[in-house]
Amino acid sequence: MLGIYAHVPFCVRRCAYCDFFTLPDASDGARSRLARSLVRDLELAARAGLQFREVDTLYFGGGTPSRLDPGEIGAVVESVRRLFEWRDPAEVTLEANPEDLRVAHLEALRAAGINRLSLGVQTLDGATLRALGRLHGEPEVHAAAHAAREAGFDNLNLDLICGLPGLERSKWVDQLGTLVDRHRPEHLSIYMLDMDKQTPLLGEVEAGRAQLPSEQEVLGAFEGSLKLLDTAGYEHYEISNFARPGYRSHHNLKYWLDEPFLGIGPSAWSYIEGRRWRRVADLEGYLKAIDAGRIPDDSIEPVDPDRRLAEAVIMGLRLRDGIDLEACGRAHGRDAWAVYGETVRRLEEQGWLEQVRGRLRLTDTALPVANSVWAEFL
Numbered sequence: 001m002l003g004i005y006a007h008v009p010f011c012v013r014r015c016a017y018c019d020f021f022t023l024p025d026a027s028d029g030a031r032s033r034l035a036r037s038l039v040r041d042l043e044l045a046a047r048a049g050l051q052f053r054e055v056d057t058l059y060f061g062g063g064t065p066s067r068l069d070p071g072e073i074g075a076v077v078e079s080v081r082r083l084f085e086w087r088d089p090a091e092v093t094l095e096a097n098p099e100d101l102r103v104a105h106l107e108a109l110r111a112a113g114i115n116r117l118s119l120g121v122q123t124l125d126g127a128t129l130r131a132l133g134r135l136h137g138e139p140e141v142h143a144a145a146h147a148a149r150e151a152g153f154d155n156l157n158l159d160l161i162c163g164l165p166g167l168e169r170s171k172w173v174d175q176l177g178t179l180v181d182r183h184r185p186e187h188l189s190i191y192m193l194d195m196d197k198q199t200p201l202l203g204e205v206e207a208g209r210a211q212l213p214s215e216q217e218v219l220g221a222f223e224g225s226l227k228l229l230d231t232a233g234y235e236h237y238e239i240s241n242f243a244r245p246g247y248r249s250h251h252n253l254k255y256w257l258d259e260p261f262l263g264i265g266p267s268a269w270s271y272i273e274g275r276r277w278r279r280v281a282d283l284e285g286y287l288k289a290i291d292a293g294r295i296p297d298d299s300i301e302p303v304d305p306d307r308r309l310a311e312a313v314i315m316g317l318r319l320r321d322g323i324d325l326e327a328c329g330r331a332h333g334r335d336a337w338a339v340y341g342e343t344v345r346r347l348e349e350q351g352w353l354e355q356v357r358g359r360l361r362l363t364d365t366a367l368p369v370a371n372s373v374w375a376e377f378l
């Protein structure tokens with residue numbers, strides 16, 4: 001089954017920690033032009049050989065996809081249904097920022113086919129949100145989650161970032177508790193702040209104008225989250241992701257399970273049958289190419305088989321269920337135990353990997369050092 005990702009690269013302004021391909025807010029004209037191009041992009045991809053592929057997830061990410069009108073979103077959903085074999089119940093997710101949302105708008109999004117809403121909360125700490133350039137505070141988060149429920153959304157995800165400046169373990173855990181108690185989201189993503197990327201926040205930290213919390217504080221906050229969410233009945237199913245039973249993210253599972261996805265919109269990656277490519281990360285270039293009837297890919301990588309296997313193993317190990325290493329190797333035409341047996345044994349001795357019911361998985365103690373484990377497979 002194919003998943004489809006649609007990238008909408010517009011935001012009111014750039015947040016300090018963000019390195020996604022996104023542009024400061026565009027005119028209404030640019031937004032509708034992009035929406036029309038997304039439909040055309042789907043048509044071109046279908047014509048290029050994907051027509052009638054089975055599709056069971058569609059994900060609008062960004063950027064801030066809720067900056068498109070519900071009618072424009074609906075036209076993209078409709079085109080996927082028309083051009084591909086749509087498998088119900090398909091999961092159709094839209095990312096949105098809390099400050100954008102009103103009940104009527106959310107109802108229109110539901111009518112357009114969105115059945116899962118992902119809110120970019122990041123933190124409830126008002127001072128931190130302001131410092132990062134976010135446009136919402138805690139009241140907007142509660143209002144948006146409440147509006148989503150009122151509009152009928154019964155699959156709600158909240159995105160959070162752990163490790164932002166100003167983090168205090170006990171405050172973080174209290175705020176997470178507030179979100180869980182008040183909104184009972186079906187899904188939560190808690191990402192660790194990534195400081196390896198060139199972002200304005202990195203510049204602030206390097207210049208001494210912003211200070212990151214200590215590693216101990218971050219680990220404490222993450223461990224506190226694990227305990228709280230476990231008690232509240234969430235499954236910790238992927239390093240950064242938690243779901244109430246039955247609500248794992250089907251779309252994101254495709255990335256972790258090495259399944260195919262098509263990316264449309266500027267900068268969106270695709271991965272199908274061992275090939276990986278990307279639409280150009282340039283709005284004007286993307287729109288012009290699509291207008292001319294050309295798919296604007298700028299990076300086609302026939303991924304090296306060893307690299308593909310390594311990536312599939314690493315992505316699979318992100319899942320708390322772990323992976324069947326033998327099956328993973330078979331899917332890539334390799335004997336994965338022959339390739340990684342030595343590495344696995346070493347990591348088991350270090351207490352970072354374990355085998356549970358025939359599956360290889362990270363131990364709980366390895367969660368904070370997962371990046372070091374990945375490095376062993378590359």
Ligand code: SF4
Nearest residue numbers: 011014015018062063
């Ligand atoms: S709203 Fe999201 S995509 Fe847009 S700048 Fe902020 S973090 Fe980046």
